[in-house]
Amino acid sequence: MNHRDRIRLLINRHARLDAALMRSAQLNAVQVVALEYLANANRFSRSPSHVADYLGTTRGTMSQTLKSLEAKGLVSEERLADDRRSIRYRLTEAGRAALRAANADRCADTGMNDADQAMLERLLARSLADRVARTGTKMFGICRECRHHELRQNGQRYCHLLNVVLAEEEAEQLCHEQVPA
Amino acid sequence: MNHRDRIRLLINRHARLDAALMRSAQLNAVQVVALEYLANANRFSRSPSHVADYLGTTRGTMSQTLKSLEAKGLVSEERLADDRRSIRYRLTEAGRAALRAANADRCADTGMNDADQAMLERLLARSLADRVARTGTKMFGICRECRHHELRQNGQRYCHLLNVVLAEEEAEQLCHEQVPA
C-alpha cells in the first residue's frame, strides 16, 4: 500500500459514504451528481453525451438516468434548432429544490478550517487533472480558467473556440471544451 | 458553490472515473473496494456486517456482493466456532491476483510528487475522520494508531479492548473497533 493506493481507497470510501447520506432523499448518487453537473454546466455542455463524458460512463447509461430524472420532473429536455439530433437538458425548479435538499442532507460543516479545505480542493483538482491527462478524457473545468477564454478590456468575455460572446455568469460554468490555460 | 461542495463534487467524480477504469476487469467498483477492504482488515473485522459498515451500505446488500465474489472464487467464507451466526471472509489466491490486476489497470503514476501525495492523503483522512465523527459511523483505521493498542516493552502488541495479543503484521491492518488515539 503506497500513497496512491491509500488515496484511491480514501476517495472511494468517501464517495460511498457520501452516497449513503443521500438515502433519505428520493435520489441516488449518480442522479445527484448528474443534477449537480447540469446545474453548473454552460449551455454548450448539457447533453447526455456530455454528462456521460463527465462521469466516465456511456451515452446509453446516462440516457437512462436522465430519462428517469425527467420522469421525476427534475429536468426538462430541449431540442436544439441547429442540430435536431442533439438534446440540451435543463434543471426545473423542482430539480433545483431537490439538489438543495440533497446537499443540505449531507451535513453542513466539515470541521476543517478554510485554508485546509482550499488545499484539499487544490490537490484533488491537481490529481484529477493528472488522471484526465493520462486517460485522454476531458477536464470539464470552469470557462474562466480556459485557454480559449478572453476577458476583454471592456469587460466582455469571449470564447475563441466557439466564437461567441459569453454572459458574465457563464464564466464560472463548466464547459466540455475547457482546456486549462 | 463553496469549498465543501466543490470537494464533494471532485471526490465523487474521481470515484466515478476510477470505477470506469475497472471496466476492463471482470469486477465492478464495489466489488474491488470490498476485496481491498478484506485484504487489509484484521481477523476481527471481516464479516459482511463489517464490510457493510465500512462502505456505508446495508448487511443485505453486502451479503449479495460477497456471495457474488464467492461465486467467482475470489473470497472464501469461514464459519466461526465461538459464534456460529458469524462469517469471516478471506481472500483466496485468485482474489489477491484479481486485486493486483485491478490496481494495475488503474494507471500507475499520478504525476504528483511524494510530498503532495502525502498531504492529499492526510487531508482526505482528516476529512473522512470529521465525517465519521459527525455521522456516528466507524473509522476503520489501522490497529497501530488505535486508542486500545499498546506496544509493550518486549515488542509484543496488545489490544486492550479485545484483550488479545496481536501478531506483528496485524498492527497495520484495519479494525472495525479502531478509535484514533
Next chain:
DNA sequence: CTTTATAGTAGCGAGTCGATACTATTGCAA
C-alpha cells in the same frame, strides 16, 4: 425458559451498468 438481540440471507422492485443494435440527423465527398 422465554424474550430479545444479533448475524446473515432470500426475494422484491427500482435503477445502474456495459454492450449491442437501432433510428434519425448531419456532414462529407464523389
Next chain:
DNA sequence: TTGCAATAGTATCGACTCGCTACTATAAAG
C-alpha cells in the same frame, strides 16, 4: 445530387447494486 460515413440519442438485454422487508438461526439476557 446522391451516397456513405459519422454523430446523437434511444431501446433492449442480462448482470448487478441498492434499500427494504421478512425470514431463519443462533446467542444473550431476564
